[in-house]
Structure formats: structure tokens, C-alpha cells
Amino acid sequence: MLRVTLRGVRAHAVRFALSVLAVALGVAFVAGTFALRTMLSDTFHGIVEAQAPADVYVRGDAPVAAGPGDGGFGEQRTPVALGVADDLAAVDGVRVALADLAGPVVLVGADGTAVQSTQAPSIGLAFDERDPGLRLRDGRAPVADDEVAVESATLASSGLAVGDRTRVVVSGEVRDVTVVGEVDAGGPMAGATLVYLPVDVAVAAYAPQGTVATVAVHAADGVDEATLVERVTAALGDGTVADAAGVEAVAGQDLRDELRGSIDETLGFVTSFLMIFALVALFVGGFLISNTFAMSVRQRVREFALLRAVGASPAQVFAVVVGQAAVVGLVGSAIGVAGGLGLVGVLRVVFESMGMDLVGDVPLDTTTVVACLVLGTVVSAVAAAVPARRAALVAPVEAMRGEVTVPERSLRRRGTAGAVVVALGAGAVAYAALRPDATGSEPVLGAGAALVLVGVLVASPSLARSVLRVLAVPFVRALPPLGRLAQGNVVRNPRRTASTAGALVIGMALVGAVSVIAATGQASLAGVVESSTDADLVLRSATSAIPAGAVTDVAALPEVGRADAIAFTSGGVSPEPGVDPGPDDGAYVVGLRPGVLGGSLVVDVLDGDPADLDGTHAVVNRSTAGEGWAAGDELTVRTAAGERTLVVAAVVDTRVMSASVILTRDVLDELAPGPAQVTDTVFLDAAAGVTPTALRAAVTAAVAPYVVVSVQDRDEFVDQMAAQVDQLLVILYALLGLSLVIAVLGIVNTLALSVIERTREIGLLRAVGLGRLQLAGVVTVESVLTAVFGTVVGLAVGVGIASVLPRVYAEEGLDQLVVPWDGLALMVGLALVVGVLAAVWPGARAARLRVLDAIATPD
Amino acid sequence: MTTTDTTRADTPIATARGLVRTYGSGPTAVHALAGVDLDVQRGRLTATMGPSGSGKSTLMHCLAGLDRPTAGTVVVDGEEVSAMSERRLTRLRRDRIGFVFQAFNLVPTLTALENITLPFDIARRPVDREHLDAVVQAVGLSDRLSHKPGELSGGQQQRVACARALVTRPAVVFADEPTGNLDSASAHEVLSFLRRSVDELGQSVVMVTHDPTAASYADRVLFLADGRIVDELADPTADAVLERLGALTRRASGATPAQVR
Incomplete structure (x- = not known):
């Protein structure tokens, strides 16, 4: 049977090419992540050796x-x-x-x-x-x-x-x-x-x-x-x-080991983060493989029937198909490992050009290679299990039948199962949304979101028919025979269309969720900043700390009426009134001049009066310090330099600072002298009669020698914060990009294979007078329909789930839901373009089929 | 029946001159057609017969513009098919020629009616309602029009295919073993329909078959062997066809084939 397995792969090498590529891309991401981690780890360990000798x-x-x-x-x-x-x-x-x-x-x-x-x-x-x-x-x-x-x-x-x-x-x-x-x-x-x-x-x-x-x-x-x-x-x-x-x-040696340990822990987070995206990519690749084998099994029903007729057991037929998938996976993984190492090599050159030198060669350790090979092979074999089972169940008598038809099983059971899972997930999400304060609402939300996604994937063949019928309307209207033919083709095998689009659904659900969260976050942030400060100018630093000299120089300018520096340190803060703080809870403690709170910093006062802030009083921020505080409670702050017990003057709610406790500058200076405190923001107001332009010119000149200090007005301040979110968004999109690329390969793959499968039909259409361009048009419309279907369903799931977040995270500052419709429309537009691109090769292939060959092909 | 058909009844609807089709080259070359001259008469049902490998399918493919001859010319309804570009061939197939294949005649995702009107849709031409009704009536499928091919019997599917081939009023219909996959009752339905389309609509039909009974529905039968036309029979009966075929087989290769016009 091994010979049958291997010959099968060789005979259909072209058909498996894209499957190999999909595995290779996913595995390359995994291998690259491992290699990058090793290289970063080696570099930082080297720094430890050099810095702690x-x-x-x-x-x-x-x-x-x-x-x-x-x-x-x-x-x-x-x-x-x-x-x-x-x-x-x-x-x-x-x-x-x-x-x-x-x-x-x-x-x-x-x-x-x-x-x-x-x-x-x-x-x-x-x-x-x-x-x-x-x-x-x-x-x-x-x-x-x-x-x-x-x-x-x-x-x-x-x-x-x-x-x-x-x-x-x-x-x-x-x-x-x-x-x-x-x-x-x-x-x-x-x-x-x-x-x-x-x-x-x-x-x-x-x-x-x-x-x-x-x-x-x-x-x-x-x-x-x-x-x-x-x-x-x-x-x-x-x-x-x-x-x-x-x-x-x-x-x-012990200290170096400790340092290395903490480095590896940090790198571990980075690696896990990357690994999630690598595994999503690999998972998406699994859809492609599953589809390839489903179609290959369909075409080879007679071959399997013959194997069964000559005495092969169902288990052996199963093994043939899974074995072929394993070979595909192994080849893909091998290419992927090489690709991943190459990728990291390129990355190293890029890092070097940015001034970040990394040590050593691209690492190639046996564990990584073996792990990647096993991972790719197993994913591939598992993906082929369902089609393999189908092949195993082919009756020997099929070999004798003139025309082979594979009956489509009813979608009802699958649709029902999917609907049940979606309902469960939606229930969990709704629970989390309605009771955001309940303990464990976050895991419930996460599990609910995952269930909804899985349920939609399960039910998507049932969805495909109705959704595609709607999506196809414009094409059917505008291009009568082509649209109608294409619609028939994508609806004909809803399982295939759904699992082709499924890869895109996953990626697009993540894109949809991320874009809604980002837009919501940006809007909430802008809202917070705008409602909480009326300062004319804001000083920020490129290095996260504004030099003390810059603050002094600016405050001394005649054009500046008021300069409020937000200086902070970290330390232990009582978790509840009267409770001794732990030494290392890392809470932020801010020092402000009395009068700033409620002055240039607008906050919601929940209890007491922030104006009472003085050497023996503190203000508590509920959004970070938690519930349970009231004016008059006792609070202890402990830092490396000492500790102070203060009386709570007021409880406020603000998100413009992540500080949990606000002290006076004098108290902060005692608890965190000199370099132990950092000033990250300074709010400036113009002196009476000074125009904003004059103020800005004077301040800009004053901070120029400090190089890292930037002067912004309120809009720029908001924009800068929004830009940080955008930056994160770009990284996430880039990481999701590979999954989307693999999803597009999946569309190419399905189209190319279905063109092979439909050779006779294409021959017929051409004989009846369909032109080459028209034929390529049919394939293109199919491709676009599949891409748009996956995108629309994925975005709907992602946006739907993300829309619940403001309810759950209202406390954390995500208080207004913003759905970036233009961004989402852009994604659908992108899907159209991607659909057209994905159809180029299969469409050309279909158009190149010679009519006579197509008609003469035995079925 | 249109008047032009009667006025030009004497001119052939399709002609082939010196038709040669060679597959491969050198010592392994196969001469599927070794020089065929042929006139297909207008408004007649012409059958081509011959043993496998005699070149009957290749002849039909060349006449229909599906295959290009190595040498010689093909003219269909006054236009030289053998000199056409791929684009013109596509248009020729769409507008001037009807096809009925042995199997796989219908697009499985379209209903029977949609399959019949497919050539109009492809050409973006309005459907000739009257003619469509006439054809649908003639094939006797009025009540099955909304069914998908999968829900029709083999005979019904072939009748739908015939209707599609006829609905555009093509110059000539080529049928390649149209009854090859059918039982005798269904075959009779399909063949009677093709016969009626010739008699009642004045359609020209060329049919490739190896079934003497099918051939007996034709006005004229051409016999092919080794890439040449070796014999012909007018107004054939099944027995006469069988006899000629037997003679053909007995003569074996090497005999000088008779040239038939």
C-alpha cells in the first residue's frame, strides 16, 4: 500500500503543490518564531555576560x-x-x-x-x-x-x-x-x-x-x-x-542565571504572542489541505473502489489518503523550516540596518526542526482525516459503475450543530455583556467568542447557500450567463465553498474584531483626553521621561502662565483601606501640585474634594485602585525610599492617568527622590495676553536643547495617542497577513482543482459557444463570491463579538462603541480585488483548456 | 421551415475537401483522416459510421470547428471553418452550430430551461420565445423545464440537449453518439426527435454513431475506415447498414476505398 500512497502523491504532484506551499508558509512562521527567539535569547544572554561579569x-x-x-x-x-x-x-x-x-x-x-x-x-x-x-x-x-x-x-x-x-x-x-x-x-x-x-x-x-x-x-x-x-x-x-x-x-553566576531567567520569561511572552499567529496560519492551512484531499478523494472514488475490490480494507484505504497527506505535510514542513530560517536571516539583516546587532548565526537546533516537521505533518494528516474516512467508505461496487456520483449528504445536521454552538457562544457573550462585573466574565467572553467562531465555521455550508444567493444578485443581474453559472458553481458544493472561505472567515473575524477594538479605543481615548484637560500645550518625551531641567526652564518662561508636571513613581499601595501594602505591587503613584486636579486635569469626583490634597492627604483613583475607597480612609504608600500613611481626601475616577494614588509633589519627592521619579507629561497654559502661537514658539525654543522633548497642542496629543494604537494595529494586521495570504491560496487551490474537476463541463460550455474571456469571467466571479462570502461572514462575526466589548470593558475606558465602517468596507473592497487576483491563474488555466481535449477527457 | 432553405436546398450545408488530420509526427504519426472529401446536404440527416479508430469522430470534430485539420478545407454554411481564428470559431459554435454529445451535455447547476437558453444567454441575445416554445413542445419536456439535470432521466437529459442544440436555429447540428448511453426506448425518443427536426423544421443534422438502428433514422449513411470514406448508403434500413458494415469488416484494411461525393 505504501507504493500506492507514494505513487498517488507523485502522479498528482501539481494538485498538491498549493497544499505543500500552505504548510510551508505556516511552518516557516513557526520555525522563524523559534529561531528568532533563540537568536534574541543568545544576544541578550551575551549582554548579561558582558554587563554582569x-x-x-x-x-x-x-x-x-x-x-x-x-x-x-x-x-x-x-x-x-x-x-x-x-x-x-x-x-x-x-x-x-x-x-x-x-x-x-x-x-x-x-x-x-x-x-x-x-x-x-x-x-x-x-x-x-x-x-x-x-x-x-x-x-x-x-x-x-x-x-x-x-x-x-x-x-x-x-x-x-x-x-x-x-x-x-x-x-x-x-x-x-x-x-x-x-x-x-x-x-x-x-x-x-x-x-x-x-x-x-x-x-x-x-x-x-x-x-x-x-x-x-x-x-x-x-x-x-x-x-x-x-x-x-x-x-x-x-x-x-x-x-x-x-x-x-x-x-x-547566580545573578546571571536570574537575569537570563527573567529575559527568557519576557522573550517567552513575545514568542507566545507570535506563536498564536503562527498557529492560526497553520490552522488556516489545514482548511486548504482538507479541501484539496476532499476534492482529490471525490475524483478518485473509482480508484479507491478498485483498491477495495482487489481486497484492500477500509483502514488501508484510509491509511493511503492520510499517508498522502502526511507526505504533503512532511515536504511542506521541510520547505517551511528552510524558509523560516531564511526569513530570520533576512530579519537579522533588517535589524542590523536599524542599528540592532544580533549575535551568532541563525540557529538550527534539532528540537526545532523535529518539532516543526512533526507539527506540519500532523496538521496535514489531521486535516485529511475526514476526506480519508470518506474514501475508506467507498463501496467496492463503485468501481463497476459507469458514472461515479458522490452523493452530497444533507447539511441539516451540520447546520443544526453549528447553530447550537453559535447559540451557546452568543449566550456566553451576552452573559458577559450583561454582567460585566461578575467574576470570570472575561474567560466567559473569550470562550463565548471562540464558540461563536467555531459554530459559524460548522454552520457555514448551510449559510453559504442563502448568503451567496444574495451576494450573487449583482453578478447575476450584470453578467447574466456568467453570474448565473458562477453562482451555480459556488452553491453546488456548499461544503467546499464554505471551507474554502472558512480560512478567510477566521482571519477576517480577527481583523474585524481588532479594527473595532482599535477604533473604539481611539475614540474613547480621545474622549478621555478632551474631556479631562483644557491645557493649551502638552510636553511629551521621546524617551518617556522629560528632563527635569526642561520642566524648570519652561516653567520659568514669562509666556507660560501655569506648568503642571505629572511626575510619577511606582511602589506599594494599600489594596484596601487600612491594609498594609505589599512591597512589590507596582502601582503608579503620581505627584501633582494641589489645584491641578480639578484644574487643568478634569476628573470625576466620586467622594470628598480633591482640593483637600496636601502633605497628609492623598487622592485615590477608583478606575485603577478599585472599589471600596471613601474619603477619610487610611492609605499607605511604600517605595524604595520609605513609606507614608495618608488620609484619603477624595476618590476620583479618571483614565487620563493610570495612577492609582495621587500625592502632592512634596510627598512624592520624599518617597521617590531624584531619578526614582519620572515626569512623562507637562500641561502648559499661556500667561494672560499671550497668544497660543507665541506660547508655542517660546516653549519650543526652550525645550530645543533637550532634544527628546516634543511640544504638542491638545489635538496633536490626541493624535499621537491614536497613532500609537494605529502602530499596534499595523503590527497585528501584518501578523494576520500570513493567514490571509494562505486563505487566498486556498481560494486559488479550490478554483484550480475545481477547474480540473469540471473539465468536461468547461468543454461543453466552450462547445456551446462560451468564449475564453467569458469562461475566465465565470471563474473570476466564483472567486470573488467566495472571497466576499468569507470576508463578510468573518467581519460580521468579528465585529459582532467586538461590539460587546464596550459593555464589558466600560470600566477600563472603552465606553463608546465605534464601528469603523469605512475600514470594513475597505476590507470588502480588498476581498473583491483579492478574489479577482486569486482567479487569475485558475481562470487562465480554464481558458487554456482545449475544447476537444476537455470534451474527450474521460470522466 | 424557411424559404431560404428551399431555395438553396441544392447547395450543401457543409463541405470538406482533402481533409487530413494527423496526430503526432514521424514514424509514430497517426493518420486519423487521410484525405476526405465530403458534402453534407442541407435539410437532411446524415449519419457517419465506422469501426473504432476509423476517424468518424475526428471528421465530425473538424467539421464542427472543434479540431483543426492538418490539411484541407472545411466550409460550413458558406464560411471557411478551417481558416477561422479561435475567437471566430467560438462565435461560429455559439451561433451557427448545435452540439449533442454522448454524455455530459448539460451544465449540472442550471435548470433544463436555463440549459436550453444557455446559447442565447452567452450571446446576450433575447430568447426567440416562439421558437423556444416550438422546440420545447417538440421534445415533450414542458413539465420538466424547472428541473436540474440530476433530476432527469438519461433520455430526458439527451432531449434537453437536443432542444438546446436546436433552439438557436443553427445551420447544422452535430450529434456525437447521441444515443450511446441510452436504453432503446429513450434512444428511439431522441432519434425520432432528431428525425422530426429535419422533416418539420428543415434542420441539417450530422450524427456519428456505431448503432445500425440509429443509423437507419438517417437519410444517408457514410462509412469510414482508416481515415477515408469507403462507402455510402441512401435511405438505409438497419439490416442494410448491418450488411454494409459486415462487408466493410470483411474487406479488411488495404482495399482501395471508394471515393464518395
Whole structure:
């Protein structure tokens, strides 16, 4: 039977070509995701090796919430005093102990703009000559206040050279500096911008409180890691080190493992995210394969009957078909693995051109290859199982029959089953919509949405007849014989049409849902911003932090009447009144000048009066801090620098800030001094008598030296926020794109195969006088009808489900439903175009059939 | 019946001169037609017979513009088919020629009526209602017009096919083994209908068959062997046809075929 299986694939190689391609595309996505992950992981592990080369690290013994502005990986901990480094230097076996002086920096490149590649962080570091991990490649170490050294890759992308003068922004101040050295940091840094400052500058900027995150201890020659850990621990315990309270020593290897672990966790999220789209693509490919085999089985009924007649069991016939699918899957997977690795190779070049260097070759490990091959093969075999069962059930007597007809089973059972599943799903969605506050409403919504989609796919053959009849009306009217013929062809086998369109239904449902959510989100966001601030201008930063100097300079301008900076930090906040906060819940705490709330920031006041905000009072934001707060409750805020217990002055509801607690600036400065707090937005109002144009000109000039600060009016502010949503949308569409491409291949595949299947009929039509163009027209109308059917059904499902979201997520700010009709119409228009394109090859194929050959083909 | 038919009754509706059709080349070449001269008479039912491989189907395909002759000319209703472009051939098939095949004559997604009017739809011409009614009446299918082909018997399907072939008033109808798949009762229905279309509507019909009974409905039978016309019989009976066929087989290949005009 193996020979029959393999010969079958070989004889029909052309028919399986698109199936192979579909598997290959899906598997390429999967393999590419794996390879990208490995490569990113290798790169970041390399950075860990380069950035944490010491033998022992001394750090705080208690973890705290991650602070804003810290771009690095790894958990944040209580700080270590600078003096620890000096004291440890005296311990036996220590070659050098270095405090970790690092923080945000902005480097101005040769073109006068901030050096920043993609989303990688920009980090300022101390250049300590004793640090064994640093190597000067060119020039000398920065010594004077106005000198810096720059990492090699950063130097290349900045366009600067050793000896050039430029500016940097450190701890909110603009400094004119000279680049005096080029530093080799020991490997590709994935695009991070690294600027080395003299030690005293770094201490002032990054350790204003005299504390740092860690102290790196390097061992003297001949002292191993374990010994050094023991000695450092002893030194911390016996009083050799003065400020040893609350610190601990960990082996360098352990710290590196921790960092790698947290990197892999983050990359894991990215990989899972990509993998979802890869699997959707593969799943969609399964539809194509299933269709191919369904049609192939239909055509080969006689062949299977013959096999049965000569003694093959149904199981053997089943195995023949599934085996053929497995071969198709295996070949496709092999091509896909190669394609995926090639894709990542291309991606690496693209990343490099954007200044993000990745290490190593494109990885090719056995596990990935085997996993991809197995995945592609199994998907393909499973997809062919239903057609294979059909083949297995062919009666031997069919071989003797003159004319082979495969009876179409009734669609009623399938339609009913689909309707039941849709009803269940719709019920779940409705439940979630009506009781948005009930616990578990989100999983119910998710499950309901999935059920609706599955139910629609199951019921779609029954839907196909009626929906296609409606969709076909314009074609039947405009192109009488062609439209009528095409309609007959797509309705003739509703299962096939439905499963061809099914691939598109899945992709389009996601597109529909995403576009509604995005439009709703944008509108809600714009509504929130417009209703909550009346500021004339807004300052924002390209690096998420506005330098403190910029805020001061702008506030001092005579044209500015009022400047309200929104500064924030993160810390622990009581989850309920009077309850002690956990140390690491990462809640945002904002500091505002009293009067801003209710002034330039309009908020809904639910209880109390925000005007009472002062040194002993706080305001709670219900949309993030949760229910259960009332004016007069006690609230504790804890950060790395300390904790404060305050009385709740008011409970408000605002979504313009994600902060859960609002304090005064003075309290925030105590809890989060210096670089521990970040200013991300400044609202400005003009002084009396100053025109908006004048205000804007003055502010723009004032922030120009800080490079990263942008000045926006309210509309631009809203547009910028909307643009961020759009960016995300583009990424999602791009990821869904592959599924849509495979869905279109599915249409091409079905059309091409049905042209083969209908050879006789095409011959007849041509003999009766149908021209080639008219024939191609019939195929095109079929294609367009299928594409539009899939698109319309998919969008309807996606939009339908997404329309419920504002009800469920009203609390989270999605309060007004916006259906982007023009965008959806564009999708349907796109489906028309795609339908025409998909018909080009099958249509040409049909038109090329020679009349006589078509008539003479045995059936 | 139209007056033009009677005034031009003496001119043939289709003629072939020196018709050669060779498949392949070199030593493996097959001469399906080895030089055929033929006139198909207007308003007559002409049958072509011969053993398999005699070239009778190829002859019909060449006459109908479905296949291009290697050499020679074909003229149908005054137009030279053998010199036509693909586009003109399509139009010729649509407007001037009717086809009835052995099987698979109907588009399965269209109803019987839609199949019959298909040539008009393709040509975007209005349906000739009167003629349509006459043809439908003649094939006796008035009550089955809204049925799909799958719901009709084999004989009914062939009658629908005949109706479609006739409804455009083609110059000539070519029927390729129209009764090959039918039982004798259904075959009789179809053949009587073709006969009536000649007698009552003045239609010219060319029919390829290997069934002597079918051939006996014709006005004239042509016998083909080895790509040439070797014999002919006017006003045949089934027995006479059978006898000639027997003689043909006995003569075997190599005998000098008689040239028939």
C-alpha cells in the first residue's frame, strides 16, 4: 500500500503543490518564531555576560516594585549604600568592588537628534578605570565633567567620532561634552545606547542619595567565586562593611542565571504572542489541505473502489489518503523550516540596518526542526482525516459503475450543530455583556467568542447557500450567463465553498474584531483626553521621561502662565483601606501640585474634594485602585525610599492617568527622590495676553536643547495617542497577513482543482459557444463570491463579538462603541480585488483548456 | 421551415475537401483522416459510421470547428471553418452550430430551461420565445423545464440537449453518439426527435454513431475506415447498414476505398 500512497502523491504532484506551499508558509512562521527567539535569547544572554561579569554581587535583600524608567531586566531591590563598595575593597581576595552607577541618558548624535535605535534603552554608566569589563578601543577615559566615552556600536550609529563635541542630557540637565573615547563593551548590545561618564558625574546623577542597586565585586587572581561569596558575606556580617544592613551577597553566576531567567520569561511572552499567529496560519492551512484531499478523494472514488475490490480494507484505504497527506505535510514542513530560517536571516539583516546587532548565526537546533516537521505533518494528516474516512467508505461496487456520483449528504445536521454552538457562544457573550462585573466574565467572553467562531465555521455550508444567493444578485443581474453559472458553481458544493472561505472567515473575524477594538479605543481615548484637560500645550518625551531641567526652564518662561508636571513613581499601595501594602505591587503613584486636579486635569469626583490634597492627604483613583475607597480612609504608600500613611481626601475616577494614588509633589519627592521619579507629561497654559502661537514658539525654543522633548497642542496629543494604537494595529494586521495570504491560496487551490474537476463541463460550455474571456469571467466571479462570502461572514462575526466589548470593558475606558465602517468596507473592497487576483491563474488555466481535449477527457 | 432553405436546398450545408488530420509526427504519426472529401446536404440527416479508430469522430470534430485539420478545407454554411481564428470559431459554435454529445451535455447547476437558453444567454441575445416554445413542445419536456439535470432521466437529459442544440436555429447540428448511453426506448425518443427536426423544421443534422438502428433514422449513411470514406448508403434500413458494415469488416484494411461525393 505504501507504493500506492507514494505513487498517488507523485502522479498528482501539481494538485498538491498549493497544499505543500500552505504548510510551508505556516511552518516557516513557526520555525522563524523559534529561531528568532533563540537568536534574541543568545544576544541578550551575551549582554548579561558582558554587563554582569563580576564574581560576586552585593545587593539589597528585599525585592521592591519595578521603578519607572528602569529599562533593564531583573527585579528591583532595596538599595545598597555607596560606601559598601569602598569597604569591600579592603576584604581579602577582592580585586576591586564597583558600585553600579547607571541610569537614563540622552545622547545627541551628529545630526542634532537623540541617538535611539528602535525601542532599546539609552543608558548612562560610570567609566571606572578599575572595571575589568571595560576596554578602551580608542581615545582615553572621560575624566573632566564635560567628557564622555561612547560604546562602539552607539558611536557608529550616532555618526559621532572621538574628539567631536556634542550634548548629553543627564539627570534632567543638558551638558555640552566632548567624546574622548570609544569603549568596547564586549559584544553586540542589541541596539542599546551606552554612554560612559566620569565617575563623579555618574555618582551625582545616578546615586544622589548615596545608594546604588548593586555593588559588583571582582575576585583577585586565584580566588574562586564560592570563596569570595563566603568572604564577602562574612565581611557584611562582621562589621567590616559599615552599611551592611539589609544587603546580601550573591555569586555572579547566580545573578546571571536570574537575569537570563527573567529575559527568557519576557522573550517567552513575545514568542507566545507570535506563536498564536503562527498557529492560526497553520490552522488556516489545514482548511486548504482538507479541501484539496476532499476534492482529490471525490475524483478518485473509482480508484479507491478498485483498491477495495482487489481486497484492500477500509483502514488501508484510509491509511493511503492520510499517508498522502502526511507526505504533503512532511515536504511542506521541510520547505517551511528552510524558509523560516531564511526569513530570520533576512530579519537579522533588517535589524542590523536599524542599528540592532544580533549575535551568532541563525540557529538550527534539532528540537526545532523535529518539532516543526512533526507539527506540519500532523496538521496535514489531521486535516485529511475526514476526506480519508470518506474514501475508506467507498463501496467496492463503485468501481463497476459507469458514472461515479458522490452523493452530497444533507447539511441539516451540520447546520443544526453549528447553530447550537453559535447559540451557546452568543449566550456566553451576552452573559458577559450583561454582567460585566461578575467574576470570570472575561474567560466567559473569550470562550463565548471562540464558540461563536467555531459554530459559524460548522454552520457555514448551510449559510453559504442563502448568503451567496444574495451576494450573487449583482453578478447575476450584470453578467447574466456568467453570474448565473458562477453562482451555480459556488452553491453546488456548499461544503467546499464554505471551507474554502472558512480560512478567510477566521482571519477576517480577527481583523474585524481588532479594527473595532482599535477604533473604539481611539475614540474613547480621545474622549478621555478632551474631556479631562483644557491645557493649551502638552510636553511629551521621546524617551518617556522629560528632563527635569526642561520642566524648570519652561516653567520659568514669562509666556507660560501655569506648568503642571505629572511626575510619577511606582511602589506599594494599600489594596484596601487600612491594609498594609505589599512591597512589590507596582502601582503608579503620581505627584501633582494641589489645584491641578480639578484644574487643568478634569476628573470625576466620586467622594470628598480633591482640593483637600496636601502633605497628609492623598487622592485615590477608583478606575485603577478599585472599589471600596471613601474619603477619610487610611492609605499607605511604600517605595524604595520609605513609606507614608495618608488620609484619603477624595476618590476620583479618571483614565487620563493610570495612577492609582495621587500625592502632592512634596510627598512624592520624599518617597521617590531624584531619578526614582519620572515626569512623562507637562500641561502648559499661556500667561494672560499671550497668544497660543507665541506660547508655542517660546516653549519650543526652550525645550530645543533637550532634544527628546516634543511640544504638542491638545489635538496633536490626541493624535499621537491614536497613532500609537494605529502602530499596534499595523503590527497585528501584518501578523494576520500570513493567514490571509494562505486563505487566498486556498481560494486559488479550490478554483484550480475545481477547474480540473469540471473539465468536461468547461468543454461543453466552450462547445456551446462560451468564449475564453467569458469562461475566465465565470471563474473570476466564483472567486470573488467566495472571497466576499468569507470576508463578510468573518467581519460580521468579528465585529459582532467586538461590539460587546464596550459593555464589558466600560470600566477600563472603552465606553463608546465605534464601528469603523469605512475600514470594513475597505476590507470588502480588498476581498473583491483579492478574489479577482486569486482567479487569475485558475481562470487562465480554464481558458487554456482545449475544447476537444476537455470534451474527450474521460470522466 | 424557411424559404431560404428551399431555395438553396441544392447547395450543401457543409463541405470538406482533402481533409487530413494527423496526430503526432514521424514514424509514430497517426493518420486519423487521410484525405476526405465530403458534402453534407442541407435539410437532411446524415449519419457517419465506422469501426473504432476509423476517424468518424475526428471528421465530425473538424467539421464542427472543434479540431483543426492538418490539411484541407472545411466550409460550413458558406464560411471557411478551417481558416477561422479561435475567437471566430467560438462565435461560429455559439451561433451557427448545435452540439449533442454522448454524455455530459448539460451544465449540472442550471435548470433544463436555463440549459436550453444557455446559447442565447452567452450571446446576450433575447430568447426567440416562439421558437423556444416550438422546440420545447417538440421534445415533450414542458413539465420538466424547472428541473436540474440530476433530476432527469438519461433520455430526458439527451432531449434537453437536443432542444438546446436546436433552439438557436443553427445551420447544422452535430450529434456525437447521441444515443450511446441510452436504453432503446429513450434512444428511439431522441432519434425520432432528431428525425422530426429535419422533416418539420428543415434542420441539417450530422450524427456519428456505431448503432445500425440509429443509423437507419438517417437519410444517408457514410462509412469510414482508416481515415477515408469507403462507402455510402441512401435511405438505409438497419439490416442494410448491418450488411454494409459486415462487408466493410470483411474487406479488411488495404482495399482501395471508394471515393464518395
